[in-house]
Amino acid sequence: MAPCHAVNVGQPQDGTWAGCAQRRLSVRAARSWRRSLETVAATLEGKVALVAGATRGAGRGIAVALGEAGATVYCTGRTTREQRSEYDRPETIEETAEQVTAAGGNGIAMQVDHLQPDQVKDLVARIDAEQSRLDVLVNDIWGGEKLFEWNTPIWEHDLEAGLRLLHLAVDTHLITSHHALPLLIREQGGLVVEMTDGTASYNAENYRINAFYDQAKNAVIRLAFAQSKDLEPHGATAVALTPGWLRSEMMLEAFGVTEETWRDALEFQPHFAISESPRFVGRAVAALAADPERRRRSGQSLSSGGVAKIYGFTDLDGSQPDCWRYMVEVQDLGKPADTTGYR
Secondary structure (H helix, E strand, O other): OOOOOOOEOOOOOOOOHHHHHHHHHHHHHHHHHHHHHHHHHHHHOOOEEEEEOOOOHHHHHHHHHHHHOOOEEEEEEOOOOOOOOOOOOOOOHHHHHHHHHHOOOEEEEEEOOOOOHHHHHHHHHHHHHHHOOOOEEEEOOOOOOOOOOOOOOOOOOOHHHHHHHHHHHHHHHHHHHHHHHHHHOOOOOOEEEEEOOOOHHHHHHOOOOOHHHHHHHHHHHHHHHHHHHHHHHHOOEEEEEEOOOEOOHHHHHHHOOOOOOHHHHHHOOHHHEEOEOHHHHHHHHHHHHHOOOHHHHOOOEEEHHHHHHHHOOOOOOOOOOOHHHHHHHOHHHOOOOOOOOOO
């Protein structure tokens, strides 16, 4: 995924009224999510998902949330315990698969470079041989964090890096869908989720970082719409989905905090109060996959916060951060950070 710039409430985890309220909220959230899982798990038990780009961030959160709901999840990426990608990050696809299994699903790790058609073809052949079906495809392949330059005009941006970003962010999605969709449409009701940064409406009004990044993230939204038309005769659904300001491993590291201490980052970036864990967007995918009437959303551009309002799930702390509405109504207007009414 991408460096979404948004924010989260930041109640202190101490003995004050705010800390106690936050703990009570978390307990209620856990109970509510467990109740909703009873329905979701019954629907996703026996279902097979492919999360392409599941090594870390949103991809990992989605894979684990699908595991929470009882699905078998193939977790792909380039980084394994034996070999790292150009990111040179410690997270691995094996770790993701183990977390899927620990959450209640069946996690299967497979190293795949989604720019290599033969590798993707072999991946789909394995899924077919082992499962004979594919119910959910999540295209979360990205890999561009180290390739783009903030607010740099196209003529000054490194051309090789910019084109590499587009290959990683767009070509990979096309290659994966090309090979995976024949298996997905074998049965009615499949779901394709194209992961991006920003909703169609937000990106239509806002220039996203630079020309290469802007093209990449908007192309994926349009790809979801195009696939919805291709899939319509087969009873399948395609949507574009964006998280808000994601507390990915890389984002937490950049702020010098952890998932447990992320509120400490509010001292120097107050708008981080609207941020969300990767599991939140994961639960959005699980909820869509569990909805027997999801076809009514086909072709749409959705956000984790918007989907949460439809289906009623929460983030790990019991809140429902609505990042993209907050961006428009608070952060982009230069107002002080205040997540009241947005979580």
